[in-house]
Amino acid sequence: MGGARVGNGAPMVVEAGVPGYGAGAGPDVVPAMWGCGGRRRRRLLWGFFALLLTAVVLRRFNLSDLVPMRLRGRVLGLQAKNSQFLLEDKPFRIFGGSMHYFRIPREYWRDRLTKLKACGLNTLTTYVPWNLHEAERGTFDFSGNLDLKAFITMAGEVGLWVILRPGPYICSEWDLGGLPSWLLQDPEMQLRTTYKGFMDAVYEYFDHLIPEVVHLQYKKGGPIIAVQVENEYGSYAEDDNYMGHIKKALLKRKIVELLMTSDNKDGLSFGFVEGALATINFQKMEKDIFLKLDNIQHDMPKMVMEYWTGWFDSWGGPHNVYDVDEMLETVEDIIKTGASINLYMFHGGTNFGFWNGAVHFEEYKPTISSYDYDAVLTESGDYTSKYLKLYQLFTELTGNTQPLPPLGLNKASYGAIVMQQYLSLWEVLPSLVEPIKSEQPINMENLPVNNGNGQAFGYTLYEAVIPGGGKLDSRGHVRDRAQVFVNTLFIGYLDYTTQELSIPNGQGYRQLRLLVENCGRVNYGHKLNDQRKGLIGDIFLNDTSLRNFKIYSLEMKPSFVQSLHASLSWSAVPDSAVGPAFFRGTLQVQHMPQDTFLKLEGWEKGAVFINGRNLGRYWKIGPQETLYLPATWLKQGHNEIVVFEERAAGRIVQSTDLPFLGRIQYVS
CATH class of the missing domain: 2.60.120.260 (Galactose-binding domain-like)
Incomplete structure (x- = not known):
């Protein structure tokens, strides 16, 4: 122990004996120690006695008593061994459900998480959208509805483990798959590859993201039991070295829990990376589908990372619905094989604002504002027949009665909201936006x-x-x-x-x-x-x-909508009002606000703003005919509604207590 220091900083040396004090020492020696020359020996003696006392105490008490309660027994974490998951060497099955904090008002997080837990599930999975957390390069936001730490912590409080899916790419029917659009300023950009411009941006993002969650890992006392490496890379597979770089980036930043990958059946072999457990995504239980996992990783546990409980909708198409009995039968079949399962989505939520994604194969199809997904909970968090049947299934499976789910939230119909004021885009544009001049x-x-x-x-x-x-x-x-x-x-x-x-x-x-x-x-x-x-x-x-262009940027952020208040050009809505124009009305709430849905019958295409916040897009081609308006966006009294209509304007916006997502088509 020659390196330890005590008192005035002099090295502390523990000697076997103190010279002149012991057998053969005469009485005249002892008093000499208490003189000026004996102070050093006295300190050495007290240090020696302190060490002896410490040794006695440690023998009487278990060293684990010095470890915080939340860390005791948290050594091994989630492991993939011998065809099963182990959590601290005990067999463990993942019964998970996906929901995304950025699609749910923060005030409703606990309600949705509690409903997931009450259904009999034990794990939450969530994506992390890079383009929300770093909307501008180098500026990071983890506050308010983007407080990822609070969301994960709340999941743990509810009694859920967490599988974190940080990307950088997430897909999720989200704009650019969660990647920030400023990456595309580089004309040579190669997304999801080891291209230096992309990887440098990823590393900087991870430098800010991972510290937000690293202390919430299981071995640190938190609920995160696994972390996913990228997402469905096997369906992209543009760079053989890319997945290895992302895995190393996570490990370098002290991610210590089990790593996973996630792919559909065709992408499994291309999305696999050594050192991470491969999982599979599907909706239909094909014969021998799990053999595809065995082909790339032998004697490992099986997991369906995304069992698709429904499907998303595109503008101009139908509202996709997946039969509840067929869903239940497939879930049962997966569980009978011994596999773990994650329900994607358990609760979809909403693509508020302009953040919806799109698909473009034979033709370009943008995703609607609702992310209801025909999931286990509706867009507004209500129970469905899928929830009730899954509740029964997991109750029978565990042999335990699940806690009663919380009550559903009331919905309100506030009636017709008359649009009373009108402002043409052409009239207001010069006073609100400075044009960019470019040849x-x-x-x-x-x-x-x-x-x-x-x-x-x-x-x-x-x-x-x-x-x-x-x-x-x-x-x-x-x-x-x-x-x-x-x-x-x-x-x-x-x-x-x-x-x-x-x-x-x-x-x-x-x-x-x-x-x-x-x-x-x-x-x-x-x-x-x-x-x-x-x-x-x-x-x-x-x-x-x-x-010789004049170019006007019209992102319609809250600051832009708020600036419309200062305009003196608002007038009564004319009989022949057409867009592009803004229309303004007031939604009156007399008592405590409740969730509602806005129906824009007679309007063509545009966006709705509530108290300055972008609720989402509407379009007469459907399928979506109502926009979900959470009570948390409303206040008691006057609520301003501004509609930006591109072309054919209606006169009223109807508030109703029932959603309508369009003509149903059953997913086959």
Whole structure:
């Protein structure tokens, strides 16, 4: 123990005996120790006695008594051994459910988590959206509805383990699969590869994300028992070295729990990384499907990381529904094999604002605002027949009666909300937004806004002066949908399928306007690098490229909506009101606010803002016909509703206590 220091900092040395004090020492020696020269010996003696006392105490008490209660017995964590999971060497089955904190109002987190636990599940899984936590490069937000620590801690308080899925890519029908749009400012960007520009951004993100959760791991006393490496990479598989880099990045930042990967049956072998347990995703229980896991990892536990309880919806399509009895039968079959299971989704929630993703295979299809998913709990957290049958199943499976689920939340119908005021976009634009002048079109992500991070979502208006009429040709450069105007006269739409319009002749120079909407970036597939929005190239009139643009960034953030209050141009809604325009009304709440749903019958396409916050998109093509409005967004008294309508405006917004997500189609 020669390295320890006591008192004035001198090295403490424990000697076998004290010279001159022991056998053969005369009485005249002892008094000499208490003189000036004996102080050092006295300190040595007291140090020696203290060590003896410490040794006696440690022999009488167990060393584990010095370990915090929350850490006792937490040594091995979740292990994958001999075809089964072990938690501290005891057999363990994962019965999980997915829900995402960023799709649920924070005030409802505990309600949803409690319902998951009461259903008989023992584990929560959640994604982490990079593009919300780092909306601007180098600026990180883990507050409010993005307080990941609070969400995970609350899950632990409810009695749930947690499997964390931090990405960086998450898919999840979320804009760009959770990747921030500012990555696309780099014209050479190669997402989800070891391309330096991408990996440097990932490392910086992990440097801020992982410290938020590292102390919440199981071995640190928290509820996180496993962490997923990326997500469904086998379906992308652009870089053989990529998954290894992501795994090392997690380990380097002190992730110590079991690592997992997640893929569908076709991507298993390409998404596998040594040192992580492979899991599988599916909806239908095909014969010998688990043999595909055995082919890449022998004698390991089986887990369905995503058992799809329903499916998401796209604008213009049906509302997808998965039969409850077929779902229950498949869940039972999975459990009978001895596999663990995670229900994706247990509760879907809402794609508030403009954060929905899209798919683009044969055609481009943006996802709707609702992420109801036909899940076990509805978008608003209500029970379904799926919940009741799963509750019975897990009660029988465990042999224990589950705690009674909490009561459902009341819904309210606040009646018709009359839109009383009107504000044309053309009238308010000059006073609210400073235009960007550019000889050529600039895509949304490269606009010099948001501290150099570009525009992430919403609308972008491009204006150019034209001398006459003729053929307007986008040549595929409109992403995703543009309303075309000459001055304020509506001409038509340009999108992926309609790329030409006829511009009528007129006298003198006129203003051509293209109001381009980002309808949602692709979240899955090989088009991730091709998701720049706005005008991504030249627009041609009579085969001549247009030049000298004024460009207006219209993200419609809360600050923009709030600035509409200062406008003096609000007027009564005219009989022939058309968009693009803002319409304003008041929702009156006399008592404690309750959840409700807004129906925009008679309106065409746009977005709804409640007290300055973006509730989501609506579109007459369906399937979604109501927008979920949580009570937490309302206040007692006056609530301002602003509707941004692109074209054909209605007169009222109806508040109802029942959702309607459109014509049902059963998933086959």
